[in-house]
Amino acid sequence: MIKKLFFIIFLTLIITFSSCSFEPDEIANDNICNDTVTMLNVGQASCTLIESEGEFCIIDTGWCDGQTDIISYLNQREVKTINLMVLTHFHSDHTSETLDIMQDFNVENILIPYLAIENTPKTSFYRTIVEEAEMGKYNLFFAEEGLQFGIGDGFIKVLNDTNNSSNINDTSVAVSYTNKDFVYVNIGDTELETEKLLIEKIPENISFFTASHHGSSDANSLQFLKKLNPNFVGISCGLNNEYGHPHDEMLGKLNYLGISYEITYNMGNIVYSMNDDCIIDRLQ
Numbered sequence: 001m002i003k004k005l006f007f008i009i010f011l012t013l014i015i016t017f018s019s020c021s022f023e024p025d026e027i028a029n030d031n032i033c034n035d036t037v038t039m040l041n042v043g044q045a046s047c048t049l050i051e052s053e054g055e056f057c058i059i060d061t062g063w064c065d066g067q068t069d070i071i072s073y074l075n076q077r078e079v080k081t082i083n084l085m086v087l088t089h090f091h092s093d094h095t096s097e098t099l100d101i102m103q104d105f106n107v108e109n110i111l112i113p114y115l116a117i118e119n120t121p122k123t124s125f126y127r128t129i130v131e132e133a134e135m136g137k138y139n140l141f142f143a144e145e146g147l148q149f150g151i152g153d154g155f156i157k158v159l160n161d162t163n164n165s166s167n168i169n170d171t172s173v174a175v176s177y178t179n180k181d182f183v184y185v186n187i188g189d190t191e192l193e194t195e196k197l198l199i200e201k202i203p204e205n206i207s208f209f210t211a212s213h214h215g216s217s218d219a220n221s222l223q224f225l226k227k228l229n230p231n232f233v234g235i236s237c238g239l240n241n242e243y244g245h246p247h248d249e250m251l252g253k254l255n256y257l258g259i260s261y262e263i264t265y266n267m268g269n270i271v272y273s274m275n276d277d278c279i280i281d282r283l284q
Contacts, residue, residue: 033077035153035274037177037184037208040073041264042066044238044245045093048186048210050177051077052152052274057084059175059186059210060094061101065238068269070097071104081106084149084156087129088172088188089113090121099128107138109149111156113171114142116164143173145201154179154274159187159201163194169213170194174202182207182274185228189213195224202228208272211235215246215263222253231277232260239265 033051040047043066050057056079063070074082082105087095090113101107110129120126133140141147147158159174172188183206187198190212202224209230212219214237233254237245246263254261262270262279271280 032280033271035179035182036280037272037274039210039234039236039264039270039272040066040070041068041268041270042070042236043265044214044241044243045096046088046188046210046214046236047097048236049074049077049079050151050156050184052154052179055083055150055152056081057086057149057151057156057177058082058101059086060088060188061085061097062091062093062095063097064093066264071100073269074101074105079105081108083151084109084111086111086156086173086175086186087113088174088186089168090123090126090171091168091189094188095125099125102132102137109139109141111141111143111147111149111158111173111175113162113173114144115162115171119164119166119168119171151177152179154182159185160194160198163197165193167191167193169219172212174198176203176206178203179274182277184208184210184272184274185230186210187212189219191216191219192221195219195221199224199227205229207231207274207277209233211246211250211261213245214241214243215250216243217247217249220250220253222256225253225257225259229257230259232262232272232279234270234272235261235263237263237265 038049043064045062045064046060048059149156169189172190174187177184215235
């Protein structure tokens with residue numbers, strides 16, 4: 001009995017020190033979502049929601065057999081207007097829910113890669129994105145280094161000009177979100193080729209990084225991770241996915257560097273507090 005009681009106390013201490021602690025009335029308060037970055041549990045796909053002072057940025061809109069339905073979740077969070085939608089690149093696991101979101105919510109601005117003619121998708125999806133912008137439904141921006149968008153108390157910044165590689169992953173838009181001392185970085189599915197171009201442009205000693213390419217070993221180089229030196233890394237991928245993400249090699253780098261991480265298929269939605277610089281583990 002004593003051993004069991006000791007184990008419960010020990011487990012409670014671990015949880016307390018590894019995540020944010022809030023009183024029950026605070027959790028019930030809608031303000032708990034203010035100044036958060038949320039990686040949704042969308043399976044072998046990617047979708048991240050940034051909220052600050054009632055303004056929202058959504059980075060990628062992919063869903064692939066995940067437990068969290070994006071539109072239902074946005075409604076749960078009482079989102080009415082998406083101030084900025086970032087589509088890092090044109091793979092369906094990063095864009096599949098885009099048109100449904102555009103139909104159900106007021107989208108003000110969309111940011112996409114600035115692709116050369118040979119890399120521009122010849123799809124009805126891409127044509128719709130461009131044509132609806134031409135009709136005035138939203139503002140369409142093509143990524144260029146230094147471009148900024150205000151979101152609440154912070155701002156999204158484009159870190160790179162588009163690398164017009166034959167590898168679609170390497171055409172990903174890389175962005176940071178800065179809010180006071182908090183810095184978040186998302187580089188889509190960028191692989192090693194574009195990481196080398198980004199290494200001098202990324203911020204150092206950041207708060208939160210979404211692992212590139214779902215935690216693949218063809219990205220997330222040791223040099224890149226050392227430069228970022230994030231407090232926390234979130235990894236978005238589906239359980240038992242066909243690619244074996246996240247790769248053991250990548251997780252080994254995080255362990256070697258002493259960087260904390262969570263995987264969406266274990267954690268569910270990862271809700272991260274900008275102000276407290278930690279996961280809000282009881283807000284799913």
